[in-house]
Amino acid sequence: MPALPLLAALRAADAGSRREDLIAGLITAILLVPQAMAYAQLAGLPPHAGLIASIVPPVIYALFGSSRTLAVGPVAVAALMVAHALQDYAGDDLSQWSAGAMILAAESGLLLLIMRGLRLGALVHFVSHPVLYGFTSGAAILIIISQVKYLTGLDLPRGSPWETLGPLVSSWQDISGITLLFSGVSIGFLLFARAPLVRLLQGLGMSANAAAMVSRAAPLAVVLVSIVVVGLLAGPARAELHVVGSIASGIPLPNFSGLFGRGWIDLAPSAILVALVGYVESIAVARVLAARRRQKIDADQELTALGLANIGAAVTGAMPVAGGFSRSVVNFEAGARTQLAACVTAFLVGVVTLFFTGVFEPLPQAVLAAIIVVAVAQLIDWQATREVFSYDRGDGMTLVVTLLGVLVLGIEAGLVLGVALAIALHLKRTSVPHIAVLGRVPGTEHFRNVQRHEVECTPGVLIARIDESLYFANIASVEQAVEHALAAAQAQGPVQTLLLVMSAVSSIDASAEEALVHWDESLAARGVTLHLAEVKGPVMDQLESSGFGRSIAPRVHLSTHRALEALRDAPAAGEATPTA
């Protein structure tokens, strides 16, 4: 992977691919302008912060990222996490909100670069799919709840669902009719503009491509029509409507004064989670899109690219960025071939930010809220939830607990809870490993589970296969299960040898090694000699560094078959072991 994948991609592109990139860039920009302002509103920041975050960061990503189609910029879940983090940090001080957002972007960017430096990219795998589904669905519900105040025109407090929905119930009679009208019509039109409008237009003879383009322009259409309608309103209705209001135009030099101070420590836990979630979401989207065109995503390169993009966001005074799901899919389906598309989008958003922000000042906040609600509603993935549940109840429980954790405990605590639960369930699964008693498949050198195959057993020898690496949490359970099998075998006749087949044991930690020593002594005291077969090279190397390894070495055999041959030739029970 070259340091700047963009240049290689651009050199390989032909004129046709460049035209496709230009069109895709335009379509994504039409979607992005209202989304950027909406996500800034979601993060509790001025609309300008979202627009700025859509200019420099995607260009930095285009230069360094390994995905050709990922649309980097403000995203809904990260915006909610920013709002959550800054609520405690900045309170009612709006200048502190902007400074806090810059610190979060800089800190999470640096964390991604540090993860790259320390080769910790694999950490993201600890956010398992069920946790990610539960987290995303929970975050989407929180986002929708957070927008109720804009959709209704009520002055609801920020905070947990209960803190928001309680006042909603008690003050429903104060809902602004005109605001609700804008919300309802916008949501209705945006939902209609998806599949139904595309089908309708195609039914009217429009090509699939053109119909899809019209569908994607729906958010911008809602925005522009709303602005026109607001312009026609007068009197109390106009006054009742909360509009975006004054948007700083141009790309101002950011105020760095807030960047120095306690924020770096206070916001560190949030920055870690913003970095982690942003990276997990980005790489998941990038992988899905790359696989469709048989391209590859380099996880390390993505750390660098997203880290630099976030630092770019901080330096330009914006908010944390990541690869957005819906926008990336739009970019991909609009025909983006290379990172040029993202550069086109960034250029167009830049033009709007420089010259046309005034256009959006009469835009009702209710319309932005409608755009957010319709966008994030897709993140609630019922089908994946059902599939996870039907595949594995434990994973399904993890998904639901993460979702409820996000709703009840908050977005960060919910994520941490989900990750911890997934790890606990995994440990629980591996702490009771499968043990199989083996016998020889007649006439072969193969050994199989006696419960599932017709096999021969050798008198005096119990062969047990351990189906998991041995470590502190499972060694006691392994010992118990094998002792159980041993007692059952001894009930049939004397057993002089216990042969453990270690083909599935990839490591033995210090706790398990120590337990094996005691077990070996305990078996010897009962006249049973412990032998091992099919010990993997690295495991044997490690065992040999201990006294136990040296004492058991003569009782280690290459294969189960050879172990039985050696035992047949060896002296009688209790003396089978050559001295170490």
Added chain:
Amino acid sequence: MPALPLLAALRAADAGSRREDLIAGLITAILLVPQAMAYAQLAGLPPHAGLIASIVPPVIYALFGSSRTLAVGPVAVAALMVAHALQDYAGDDLSQWSAGAMILAAESGLLLLIMRGLRLGALVHFVSHPVLYGFTSGAAILIIISQVKYLTGLDLPRGSPWETLGPLVSSWQDISGITLLFSGVSIGFLLFARAPLVRLLQGLGMSANAAAMVSRAAPLAVVLVSIVVVGLLAGPARAELHVVGSIASGIPLPNFSGLFGRGWIDLAPSAILVALVGYVESIAVARVLAARRRQKIDADQELTALGLANIGAAVTGAMPVAGGFSRSVVNFEAGARTQLAACVTAFLVGVVTLFFTGVFEPLPQAVLAAIIVVAVAQLIDWQATREVFSYDRGDGMTLVVTLLGVLVLGIEAGLVLGVALAIALHLKRTSVPHIAVLGRVPGTEHFRNVQRHEVECTPGVLIARIDESLYFANIASVEQAVEHALAAAQAQGPVQTLLLVMSAVSSIDASAEEALVHWDESLAARGVTLHLAEVKGPVMDQLESSGFGRSIAPRVHLSTHRALEALRDAPAAGEATPTA
């Protein structure tokens, strides 16, 4: 296991065994009386609390426990944990200390019973051996530091090592000479009374048994001699010496009024750790002793017995109890055969508590501190530390981090840190599983790692064995490693089939299953068909509940050999897969 193992053991015992139990019970009582008062002092409680904890709880344990020789009562590490927990909870209010100790005993006892009910006994295995060593050594050092105030007669504050040792350095000129004399002579004699005295007595012709008995009486001898010497002291030296002072005599009705209130919630985290550590320590000692006589310890029965013993401690107004290491070894080596020995000990301590507590009032606290220091110094296990380090650096690091964590962060945070680190290291180990490319051992149906054996490869087929269960943290790494091997194989010639040998895969979680689906699609898009061999029964059952399982079912083969036979007979590449 019968509900009351004691009765079965007593019925089986003969007269000789009963006499041995009586002697062992007496010897243990001689050691226990000073230890019980010392550990109460360590916990910040009046000496009476330690004596009371040595009467009812061991009898309850004797009734329900599965170990015949475990000596249950106040133990050093639990006492330190009690002191630590109550320092924040009770502050300077001494009545709150007693109430807090009762709550801790009741709560940890209930937790053990709940663990029994929920079959969560296996939780203790998550305290791995390296964590236990590091924790015990760190706790022993903390205990020794906590006794410096009694050894020197200085008025040092309770708290972290720094809070204690800082004032020691600045006020060393205030050290009480007479106190230091008592400390030094006591420690010197107690150390001498171990191996050197035994050797000396045996050299003088005493039998090994008698010499050992004399050695074990050393703590009581130090106590009694000190009391006599204090009686002979007069004037300023006597005034300078801090003595145990008034000890409540008899077995008073405990004051339950403190048992109801916020303590149950405030002390819950500490109670969880007291229960866990007490149980881990007890079962470790019980197992070691039981193995020497080929007896068995029932982990579930131990939960019940220790849970009830702690509730017994709470109800009698004592402190939390557990099975003590040194005292159990003394009991065992003194010849205890059944739980009768523990009942004898409890009876003798009861007699002392009822009638002779006055004897101990002039006992210097420095002498109790000397007994504690000499007892816990054995808990620092340098040899085990060296062995763990030489066996596995990661486990060694865990030990050291746990030890330092206990010293720097405190006993509870250190334990939690150690357990978390052990889990993290285990996950790191399993997150990058071993992958082996296989070939056929010529003339057989065996397949082995191509890097270690002379094997034949089938053109067009890459056989890869995955040596770990697949789950969220390792599926990406598995995919990457196999793709790497695939690219290497494709550099040699076209590959139409990837055959994954799943013999070591015991489970596939939802994240891994989803990744396999995408991987299968991605491989198919590149003209490589995915086949599986040696899929375990439970894994196949689970896979079949998903769409992926149904689509891959025709490509699953019983053995690697049969897979190759099936592939040889199947149509050409890309069409090898029957439709699902």
